[in-house]
Amino acid sequence: MNSYPYDHVLYQPGQVCRTCNFLKPARSKHCSICNVCVAKHDHHCVWIMNCVGQNNISHFLCMLLSLSLLLTYGAYLSYTLLSKQLQQRATGHLDREPGNRHWGTGLSWSHYAAHWIWALGQDFRIGGIGLLALLTAPLAWSMFLYHIYLVWAGTTTNESSKWSEWKEYIEEGLVYKWVGTTTGVFAGSKDAETEPPVDWPIHSAQQLFRSEDGRPPGTLTDSGGISASWKPVRGLYEIENLYDLGFWDNLDDVFWPT
Numbered sequence: 336m337n338s339y340p341y342d343h344v345l346y347q348p349g350q351v352c353r354t355c356n357f358l359k360p361a362r363s364k365h366c367s368i369c370n371v372c373v374a375k376h377d378h379h380c381v382w383i384m385n386c387v388g389q390n391n392i393s394h395f396l397c398m399l400l401s402l403s404l405l406l407t408y409g410a411y412l413s414y415t416l417l418s419k420q421l422q423q424r425a426t427g428h429l430d431r432e433p434g435n436r437h438w439g440t441g442l443s444w445s446h447y448a449a450h451w452i453w454a455l456g457q458d459f460r461i462g463g464i465g466l467l468a469l470l471t472a473p474l475a476w477s478m479f480l481y482h483i484y485l486v487w488a489g490t491t492t493n494e495s496s497k498w499s500e501w502k503e504y505i506e507e508g509l510v511y512k513w514v515g516t517t518t519g520v521f522a523g524s525k526d527a528e529t530e531p532p533v534d535w536p537i538h539s540a541q542q543l544f545r546s547e548d549g550r551p552p553g554t555l556t557d558s559g560g561i562s563a564s565w566k567p568v569r570g571l572y573e574i575e576n577l578y579d580l581g582f583w584d585n586l587d588d589v590f591w592p593t
């Protein structure tokens with residue numbers, strides 16, 4: 336409860352996890368596979384058979400980076416080993432042309448491919464592992480880069496799906512933002528138990544309203560005009576992400592969480 340404040344957009348204070356029977360901290364989520372609530376829940380990873388959250392997201396990022404580098408290195412290593420074999424075979428064939436001519440020079444695409452298939456067959460342990468590394472490295476890199484993007488955006492995999500829900504509500508014209516100095520009617524419960532004070536560098540008095548029928552709150556008796564205090568939100572860019580402190584501070588929070 337002391338790690339993150341409630342942003343009143345993705346996380347509302349006072350909500351209880353029915354399984355764990357306690358107040359859900361901001362940014363947490365109950366994982367039905369692990370059967371616990373996980374702080375700063377990112378996702379349940381089937382590869383490590385564990386949730387990724389506040390206490391292991393840094394290890395997860397390091398794993399993705401080392402995995403990406405090792406797969407790339409593995410693909411490169413098997414390329415150089417097999418390429419050496421191809422060069423040796425070609426040099427044997429090119430007795431009259433010594434020198435450092437590359438084995439593939441002047442070959443058509445089909446011949447070039449046929450040479451590689453020959454090389455893969457020469458040592459399938461190197462060829463097979465090399466192919467596997469070549470094909471899976473892009474997956475590891477894209478997963479790593481996606482997580483770097485999430486750090487940059489100050490969000491998590493779990494929260495990014497919540498943000499896309501808000502995006503849909505906005506596109507449907509259902510979201511209103513309170514614009515004014517006085518607090519609106521939907522002020523958060525500043526109850527010390529449900530919403531304990533959190534030492535967080537940024538504060539937000541942002542209040543959003545999600546309408547059921549597209550009309551802003553407090554205008555039901557009006558002649559259908561939009562209230563001066565509630566403005567329709569036109570895009571996600573108008574909504575403040577309380578958890579985004581900027582890339583370096585977000586990264587700091589990943590490695591040294593509050």
Ligand SMILES: [Zn+2]
Binds near residue numbers: 353354355364365371
């Ligand atoms: Zn729970």
Ligand SMILES: [Zn+2]
Binds near residue numbers: 366368369370
């Ligand atoms: Zn889990």
